[in-house]
């Protein structure tokens with residue numbers, strides 16, 4: 354390998370080995386998954402589907418894709434009349450593929466408000482509001498009609514209205530979502546996203562969608578591994594269509610899949626090719642297949658349950674340090690900390706933690722008063738540290754470090770960000786924690802060298 358490239362990759366490997374990854378959407382794969390991804394499968398073009406390809410030489414790639422589909426069916430316990438498409442290149446593509454399959458341009462989508470934990474690919478625009486709500490004052494603030502700046506392609510193509518969480522609980526208000534759906538009559542209702550720490554009532558959402566003759570799509574990108582590992586309830590058999598990525602709790606390579614009733618999968622298949630993609634990444638499909646075999650073990654079920662136990666233990670410890678958590682805690686793998694009582698923004702907190710080798714990301718919180726580039730929240734999650742083998746007792750130590758880093762960082766939180774970096778980067782208290790974190794990473798190694 355080119356030495357310059359090799360150096361970059363070695364440095365990244367060293368970073369991964371010596372830091373604690375709390376980014377809720379990241380994980381570490383097995384050697385077998387990485388070998389499958391980088392296998393000769395990546396060389397092959399296979400536009401089309403098994404048995405019906407545009408290129409010759411796909412007899413083994415057909416077997417590969419069929420195996421991936423078969424394992425997906427097994428893992429997600431798909432009913433006979435449901436199908437799978439394993440070709441989407443990423444989660445955002447998977448969502449767009451579904452919209453392209455079942456909607457027409459201009460159709461209305463009702464999805465979760467992005468700053469509350471939705472996702473860009475569920476539609477996002479901002480700027481001057483171009484519509485007004487007909488709801489009374491109490492509920493007015495729980496609807497978002499978007500703005501004139503259509504920053505995501507989904508908002509350019511479709512008419513997107515968003516529901517917010519209840520301002521007092523940060524939970525979904527299903528009665529309100531129903532009221533909104535009845536008023537707006539969307540063609541598609543979406544749940545899921547990046548930062549909602551609580552369970553979603555899939556049955557209720559389906560009832561709401563079907564009351565207004567809309568499709569219901571559950572985007573389970575974050576929860577797919579927890580659902581596959583039977584730690585959380587599954588929307589299979591409830592939602593009309595389900596999209597997910599394969600690299601978060603699922604612990605596979607970066608990729609995505611769509612599962613749905615067969616009549617929707619027939620439309621999805623056309624939406625993938627010729628609609629939106631060319632040849633699938635067959636290396637990725639090989640990696641997803643290996644990940645599915647790993648999920649099909651008792652060990653993975655224990656792993657999925659441990660992710661949730663760890664997140665709940667970490668939440669409990671953080672509460673004891675007077676951290677405010679969005680919705681008060683978590684039912685799954687992620688926690689959103691509202692830092693306002695700690696007098697430090699998410700950008701500053703995340704950077705200070707990074708200097709202590711604890712990697713997280715700044716995040717908006719419901720009813721955000723900051724900005725997306727300096728929001729009031731910090732999102733953390735337990736999939737990666739659980740892959741390292743950490744358990745509840747390590748969560749106590751982790752909460753202590755987070756508290757100590759933030760206590761130091763808040764002293765400098767009113768400085769300009771560059772000055773803040775200078776003060777924090779080599780602050781003795783941060784260096785001490787960094788040394789301790791490096792020690793614990795040795796005790797819980799990744800085994801990915």
Ligand code: DSN
Nearest residue numbers: 377378444472546547
């Ligand atoms: N980047 C993903 C996440 O962090 O949740 C969403 O796209």
